[in-house]
Amino acid sequence: MAKTKSGAWFIRMMLRTGRDRVGKTQEQIARACRVSTDTYRAYEAGRSSPHARNMEKLAKQCGYDEEMAEYMVKAADSRDEEWEALEANPRFNALYIALAEHFYGEIFKFDALMIPGLLQLQGYHYLVVRLAEPLANDEFMDGGWDFKETRIADIEARADRPIFQFLIGEAALIQLRMVSEELYQEQMAHLRRWARRPGVSIRILRGPVLAQRSNFSIYHVGKSPQAGPAIAYSEIVDSSWLIDDPKRIASYDEIRKILWKQAIRIEVYNDDDWRYSLA
Template sequence: MTEDRQVEDGQDEEQQGESQINWFKRMMLVKYRTMKGLTQQRVSVAVYKSKDTVRAYERARSPIPAGIITDLIEVLDIPEDVADYLRIIAPLKGNEPPIEADGRFNALYLSLCEQYMGQIFEWAPTLFPGALQTRAYHDGPSREAAINPTDEWMESGRIFKVERNTTLVGRLDRPQIHFLLGEPAFFFLSKTPRKLQIEQLDYLSAHDELPGWEIRVLTEPSFNGMSTFSCFEPGPQEKYPDVGPKVVYTELPHSSWVFQDEDRIAFYDGWRHAKWPSSIRFKEYRDAYWRNWLA
């Protein structure tokens, strides 16, 4: 069987439904090859494959074999933290159980989803989402909520948040982007200096007005076990040709998960679809509720 093989019913892997592991590997190839301005021919020489084979990797017609990951890392000059993750998942076929990893590892997957997926949802119960935080908010409430933060860790986190925001705002294909914020996030904001409050609220308002974006606030109590999570759905393939499988990203202080298990996804889908209609548009919430706090 060749590396550009097809599965037994005649459909290629992309048509059959791609695993999150294989999508991550091939999109990292696409991302860094494009970023470095390299041709598929140049990459093929470095990994001792044909140009057609590299094209097959990028189009999900053939999985990337573990044996070429080291060569790919070198020719694409992939950053070491990304390279470490690629080395871990290199031998995986895509049908393994969900991978538990530290926050940085799975955050790489999150950022890739934000770059390519057609429908994005994030629930943030107590802090505003990283991509929607001002510098002052990051240095204030976000730092106070962190566990033993160092200056280096905080600065790295800030850079990552800015990159996420730049990616989302800069997307010209206008994906559907929904943020659901818990009211406790605004309660904690009310404890900060007035200047920080207004700056952060204005920042949220500016993003809420972007095409395809919607920010809402959940004022009712929520199950406290439902921590921050994000749902990523492909959207129409003709509009978003490079999307991966539908996944959910969850985060805990010591670990994070990205999974595409249908039963687990259904749990999160059920919760968000139940809560979204009962939430309040951010503009309405700011006008009707928040102005009393700023009075």
């Protein structure tokens, strides 16, 4: 059984979204996995969580490959210390974040050096991100872009209106303009289009930022009845962290509020001032 609220939410939403994607009913999944329909309905409703020994079969019936099934098994079998290891796994965290973008009601993303993935143009991904990932091969880059496209499509398919706040360090824009003026203009136009979407706000943060505060996200329930517990997400050199401790999330929220007030709305940001930032 999943021993954390985050783990339990991940399991039930993976089951639900996978089943919807393959076009199966709850009854079909239950029959194939030899559980009652009421039992399976309880899994998706969050009233109970499947045992790890049944998870692989459930995952495969919902259309997941061996890698995805393995993460679902680990989440179902986690204890506190095992969850700590799982929450530091970058691939698992990417799967969790993709689900969070699909279901959470309030989402904040900050990156001081790069444009957040959801806002990137394809040209930015293959040029700027590739420069930032010198060891990445073509397969890695293609897989990364496919994953971003899937996340964007899921957000655009949402019937509700989640609140998105994107905070971008001006350094990311300066670096982009140095690489390609044409791509810079295209990307800026793309950011301004995103900012016109209902519920979306984008701000640019000028000035230096401490390294430990330069890249994090926060996900709150908001008005979404399908969201999981509040989480924060951050990255370091060799790992990433999915944080569900309320006290730590509150500290991230305090930093968010301070940085957000210091930033400039994308609608009034004067991109011709970039050269003065170098002085």
